[in-house]
Amino acid sequence: MRYNSGTMEVVMNYNKKDKNWIYHLIIAVLVVILIVVSFCMLSIHVPYFNHENDIALERNKIINKYNYFNEYNSSKTYYIIRIKDKKKKKVYQVYNAKYKLVDSYSGSIAKQEDVINTINNEYKVNVSSLSIGYENGDLVYFGKYQNDEHLYYFYYSLDEGKFVKYYRL
Secondary structure: OOOOOOOOOOOOOHHHHHHHHHHHHHHHHHHHHHHHHHHHHHHHHHHHHHHHHHHHHHHHHHHHHHOOEEEEEOOOEEEEEEEEOOOOOEEEEEEOOOOOEEEEEOOOOOOHHHHHHHHHHHHOOOOOOOEEEEEOOEEEEEEEEEOOOOEEEEEEEOOOOOEEEEEEO
């Protein structure tokens, strides 16, 4: 409180105290938000980024070593590589998400161009490339095509190039 000359005027300093309290509250809230965001970044985002980076590095090592790598996602994730055995014959190997060998195939392989032509002629679409997938315990050629109305998935056997299944969504 302060008194002025002759009159009893009381000047209160409550406004400064009220403003200081609000500033301290805002700073405390911002510090809490910063701590929460930092915790989330360090405990969630950084490990996820490191995991994705490790997968990309492994994929690049496999591609450099074997010249073929495909990550196939269906109900489960499979990694398919193509290697050459001791007799220089192509062998496709399928690994699960834990990098354990699930299946291997070294037999004859249908020509990819023939399968593409069969799909394009039969369904009147324009599939330009196929990848190799693993469906129901078999290696398959997998292709997809999308137009304005539908999304098509095509599955043909890798060994003979015969129709397995297709979906239109």
